[in-house]
Amino acid sequence: MDLRSDPVLERIAGTIREGLSVAEPGPDGTSAQAALADMDGFAFAAAIDLGGFDLGLSCGVTISLELGRRALPDVYTGGMLVVDALAEAGDDAPGADIAAAVVAGKQVVVAAGLDLVCRPTAGRARLEEDAWRPSGVLTVEDVQPDQACCAAFRTEEADGEVLLAVLPASVWRPPAGRAFPWSGPVESPASLPLDRVTVTSGQVVGGLGTGSPLSDPAGLLARHRVRQAGYLLGLGLGAHALAVTHTANRRQFDRFVLDNQAVAFPLAKAKIDLEAARLLVYRAAWQADAGEPFAREAAEALAWTAEVALRTIRISVQAHGARGLTLGAPVHRFFEVIRSAATRLGPPGALWQEAGRHRLAAVHSAAVDSDVAVERQS
Amino acid sequence: MNFGESDAERALRAEVREVLGTPPVRSALDDLGRAMASGEREPDVRPLYRALAAHRLFAASWPEQYGGRGVSHLEAAAVIEELVRGGMPDMLQVLSVQIVGLFLLEAGSEEQKARYLPKLASGELFATVLYTEPEVGSDLASLRATAVRDGDGYRLSGTKVFGLKSGMSDLGLCAVRTGTGTTKYEGISLFLVDLHAEGVTRGHIASLADEQYDRVELDRVWVGEDALLGAEGEGWSLLTRCLAIERTGLDYSLKAARWYDATLTGLIPETTDDALLEEVGRYGAAVDAGRLLAWSTISQLGRGPLDPTSAAISKYHTSETAQQVATWAALVHGHGYGLRALSPEKAAVLEAGYREGPGLTLSAGTSEMMLELVASSAFDRPDVIGGAGGGSEI
Structure with missing residues (x-):
């Protein structure tokens, strides 16, 4: 392993960061989409067959990280899930037009339902007259007026396969309402009762496999998890930088706030955890790009960054004092965004359990192999 | 960033696994295992180290002229990982090679390197550090041990505590005060001390862990000028640079x-x-x-x-x-x-x-x-x- 910084990714990160600097902060992702589209950002990590540059998942992680670093709405990862699902399909495959629009930067897609389908008890979809009738309620992040929704739902067939369907705004918005329970002045995600939605076969773009945890045969979920981890890492880094800047300049009790160990040490610990997160996230991405197994690494990268970003942002808000709670302080935005971003693909606890199962199985499988080898030798 | 293993790392790991299975190494590992099973808390690891050193695996990153293989630090890390996974207790190797040895490589004179590094790489000599003292703790610049000029050398006096493995070591990298300055960071010097020399008393401090803390008394221990590492009085900058290596x-x-x-x-x-x-x-x-x-x-x-x-x-x-x-x-x-x-x-x-x-x-x-x-x-x-x-x- 040579873990020195990658100069190519550094340049890409710098380009994206500069391009995104014109995007307006706030819940509406229209300007973030436009800024990313202006630099062909949606094409960087997409497959060549879909009009992309095929720069790999590491590049995709870098893009989502830079969006998170400014707490911009996630206009990126849902679209890349669709693009991944259709990477092997032909031009005439269902959803190919949407994937092409995503790569061209003309269509924002937000993924939904991935927190629900990881639970085996979640509602299942019935097949009626060649169309799926899902059940339950999806919570959809509302980042852009014309966004499509990539909805994950589990079928009621014996093996309970989880499918991904792209629902254009014209399909999903009419039945959607304000999510409940949700209160306070911040924007609310949309609530989509699935029993009012019919999913046709033409809207299904891929599948995440069966079982719990999901078998994810094409690695779509794992890739999505890594990109989401990148976004969360960016959120943590952005809030941390704001907290450091604030406390290094703000004087209280005749000294800079950062000169107090009670302030500096939690921020130092957060920096250490973020550095660990960076390596876990990029390791998972690297393994994906190298064609190596990365499902466990993806789950761990996401769980780690979700917890670290939440902790870091809470510390960063605290470091700002009361002004951190005002809408004039950018750090407040991170506090809003992390709430749903941290659990959009399921709670960290469930991800840790999944990773724990992988690890325990690997240890015992190795032990069995070792026993067999010893028996053969004897 | 490259999270994969290079061909050189892979080959070295394979070689280490093979060496771990050779009779002299296997025998030394078995001896260690028996000693630990019988309740010995700090068995002598030196025979194992010497068996490994015969394959130039003990200080692999060092230049060949000093007994290493001249492999990169990353490749040397792969060797160490494989050795530890294979059952090698690493504390004395860390002290002798990864800390004192690397310190010598970074800051030693050509003469010091030529004199000590091949012997450290082969397991003929082992080394430890003598840094902190009673009441000094982590505030190393407050150390009180002294080195006083005596003819063409120095006399070292003081008490060093909380080091490890001095009983199995031949050399101590010792921080002492040779003078004073406007701050406590000035006037600190570093010496390589022969732990078998007259005036050196080595003992243990009963400790929680298997590896017992040491107490090393230095009573007017004479060292030559060639034992000084770096310039006199400028040991602090060396220490801070080399502490990072630890x-x-x-x-x-x-x-x-x-x-x-x-x-x-x-x-x-x-x-x-x-x-x-x-x-x-x-x-x-x-x-x-x-x-x-x-x-x-x-x-x-x-x-x-x-x-x-x-x-x-x-x-x-x-x-x-x-x-x-x-x-x-x-x-x-x-x-x-x-x-x-x-x-x-x-x-x-x-x-x-x-x-x-x-x-x-x-x-x-x-x-x-x-x-x-x-x-x-x-x-x-x-x-x-x-x-x-x-x-x-x-």
Whole structure:
């Protein structure tokens, strides 16, 4: 392993960061989409067959990280899930037009339902007259007026396969309402009762496999998890930088706030955890790009960054004092965004359990192999 | 970033596994195993080290002229990982090769390198550090031991404590005061002391861990001018530079991995509940992250001065994680480590780990010092990810 910084990714990160600097902060992702589209950002990590540059998942992680670093709405990862699902399909495959629009930067897609389908008890979809009738309620992040929704739902067939369907705004918005329970002045995600939605076969773009945890045969979920981890890492880094800047300049009790160990040490610990997160996230991405197994690494990268970003942002808000709670302080935005971003693909606890199962199985499988080898030798 | 193994690393790992199976090494490992099983807390590892050194695997990153193979620091790290996984206790190797040896490579004169490094690489000599003193603790610049000019050499006097392995070592890298300045950081010098010399008394301080702390008394111990490392009175800058080398975290990450793996061998997948599975995942990721942080720091070695912040990050995470894993193992496996399906051998590993754990977040700089280093140096660096400048590093 040579873990020195990658100069190519550094340049890409710098380009994206500069391009995104014109995007307006706030819940509406229209300007973030436009800024990313202006630099062909949606094409960087997409497959060549879909009009992309095929720069790999590491590049995709870098893009989502830079969006998170400014707490911009996630206009990126849902679209890349669709693009991944259709990477092997032909031009005439269902959803190919949407994937092409995503790569061209003309269509924002937000993924939904991935927190629900990881639970085996979640509602299942019935097949009626060649169309799926899902059940339950999806919570959809509302980042852009014309966004499509990539909805994950589990079928009621014996093996309970989880499918991904792209629902254009014209399909999903009419039945959607304000999510409940949700209160306070911040924007609310949309609530989509699935029993009012019919999913046709033409809207299904891929599948995440069966079982719990999901078998994810094409690695779509794992890739999505890594990109989401990148976004969360960016959120943590952005809030941390704001907290450091604030406390290094703000004087209280005749000294800079950062000169107090009670302030500096939690921020130092957060920096250490973020550095660990960076390596876990990029390791998972690297393994994906190298064609190596990365499902466990993806789950761990996401769980780690979700917890670290939440902790870091809470510390960063605290470091700002009361002004951190005002809408004039950018750090407040991170506090809003992390709430749903941290659990959009399921709670960290469930991800840790999944990773724990992988690890325990690997240890015992190795032990069995070792026993067999010893028996053969004897 | 390249998270894969290079061909050279892979080949070295394979060679190490082969060497570990050769009769002299196997025999030395078996002797160690028997000694530990009989309750010996600190068995002599030197025969094993010498058997490994015969294959030039003991100080692989050193130049060939000094008994190494001239491989990169990353390749040497692969060798160490494989040796430790194969059962090599690493403390004396860390002290002798990774700390004192690297210090000599960085700061020693050509004569000092030629005189000592080949012997350290072959296991003919072993070395340890003599830094802190009673009442000095982590505030190393407050040390009181002195070196006074005497003819064409110096007389060293003082008491050094909380070092390790001095009983098995021949040389001590010793920090003493040769003068005073406007600050306490001036006037500190570093010497290589022959631990067999007249005036040196070595003893133990009864300690919690298997590896006992040492107390080394220096009573007017004479050393020649050629024992001085670097310039007289300018030892502090050398120390701060070389202390970072102690903090790659590789050794701590290997302890964390060893204790984590041992913990898992006593868990049966079918009967492990969700709460415990969650911890298996969480600690596993922390152990992995520690290894990545250590390798990230090692990736910088040999390419200019080691960034002390990177080393502090690595040292903090790896030592804290190792300690937490050892404590977690005690909770998981319960009283006497007999709650689940742990073998007696693994239980012994974890029991010793529990007692060793607290020392890890104190040695080579306390966790609090690491946080201080990170807070004071990292936040304003624009080129570090998460730094105030926005960060460019990927």
